[in-house]
Amino acid sequence: MSESITDAGTIRFVDVYKSFRGGRDAVLKGLSADFPAGKLTYILGPSGVGKSVTIKHILGLLRPDAGDVWVSGKNMSTLSGRELAEHRKIFGMLFQNSALFDDMTIFENVAFPLREHTTLSESAIADKVTRSLSILGMKNGYDKFPNELSGGMKKRVALARAIIREPQILLYDEPTTGLDPVTRVTVDELIETLKREYRLTSLVISHDIPSALRLADQIAFLQDGKFVFWGTPEEFKNAQNDVIRRFLDADRMSFRVLQ
Numbered sequence: 001m002s003e004s005i006t007d008a009g010t011i012r013f014v015d016v017y018k019s020f021r022g023g024r025d026a027v028l029k030g031l032s033a034d035f036p037a038g039k040l041t042y043i044l045g046p047s048g049v050g051k052s053v054t055i056k057h058i059l060g061l062l063r064p065d066a067g068d069v070w071v072s073g074k075n076m077s078t079l080s081g082r083e084l085a086e087h088r089k090i091f092g093m094l095f096q097n098s099a100l101f102d103d104m105t106i107f108e109n110v111a112f113p114l115r116e117h118t119t120l121s122e123s124a125i126a127d128k129v130t131r132s133l134s135i136l137g138m139k140n141g142y143d144k145f146p147n148e149l150s151g152g153m154k155k156r157v158a159l160a161r162a163i164i165r166e167p168q169i170l171l172y173d174e175p176t177t178g179l180d181p182v183t184r185v186t187v188d189e190l191i192e193t194l195k196r197e198y199r200l201t202s203l204v205i206s207h208d209i210p211s212a213l214r215l216a217d218q219i220a221f222l223q224d225g226k227f228v229f230w231g232t233p234e235e236f237k238n239a240q241n242d243v244i245r246r247f248l249d250a251d252r253m254s255f256r257v258l259q
């Protein structure tokens with residue numbers, strides 16, 4: 001496949017295999033997938049099934065044993081270390097624990113990727129930081145430190161930092177796991193805002209079925225090394241796969257317990 005502008009923001013897995021411990025732990029077993037540019041895809045599946053491993057292949061942190069991972073027109077396996085470092089600017093990533101630098105102000109946290117990777121002037125940096133924090137609903141308090149912020153505010157800052165270099169692809173690995181319900185809703189709203197404001201390819205790894213049903217353009221369900229389901233939220237609700245049914249039933253049960 002040649003590199004072309006039409007490939008910007010697309011992610012394609014072609015028959016990817018990955019195992020650990022000398023082949024004893026087979027995690028991805030012929031995984032194929034197309035994540036179209038500009039769409040929001042939720043990847044659901046049981047714990048330990050290989051969701052994070054999948055994301056690490058997209059970032060080029062892991063290489064397939066066999067098969068290919070194409071990201072924005074580039075075959076990740078063929079990139080040199082330097083090309084990979086250059087290529088990584090197309091990604092924004094939100095980690096579970098926000099991963100902010102505790103000894104830097106909010107402003108400096110968000111400015112950090114620009115200082116590391118660009119030669120922008122101070123005023124250009126200030127413009128970008130302000131714009132990106134404002135889009136995420138944070139209009140002031142940029143001189144505060146992360147430990148002065150609520151969980152929801154920390155997520156806003158972490159997301160502002162993730163988008164500061166205007167990535168094509170935004171990856172979220174369990175953005176709401178371990179959060180209280182209010183903060184969870186905040187994060188959902190942030191995901192929705194970014195989807196609206198930027199034409200980003202977004203991938204969310206999650207256990208949060210109500211969020212997936214509400215926000216996703218498409219849902220992919222990973223099981224036994226492959227995507228066994230791929231479709232719209234509506235199709236997901238009606239999927240006949242046993243594991244998915246158990247997933248949905250367990251979610252409904254926990255919802256009832258909360259009521």
Ligand SMILES: Nc1ncnc2c1ncn2[C@@H]1O[C@H](COP(=O)(O)OP(=O)(O)O)[C@@H](O)[C@H]1O
Pocket residue numbers: 020021025027045046047048049050051052053054
């Ligand atoms: N770097 C690694 N070395 C060895 N095993 C790993 C590595 N990364 C992941 N695994 C294994 O791969 C499996 C899938 O892990 P992971 O993708 O983290 O699951 P999840 O779907 O919960 O995100 C697990 O059994 C995990 O122990």
Ligand SMILES: [Mg+2]
Pocket residue numbers: 051052053
């Ligand atoms: Mg994981």
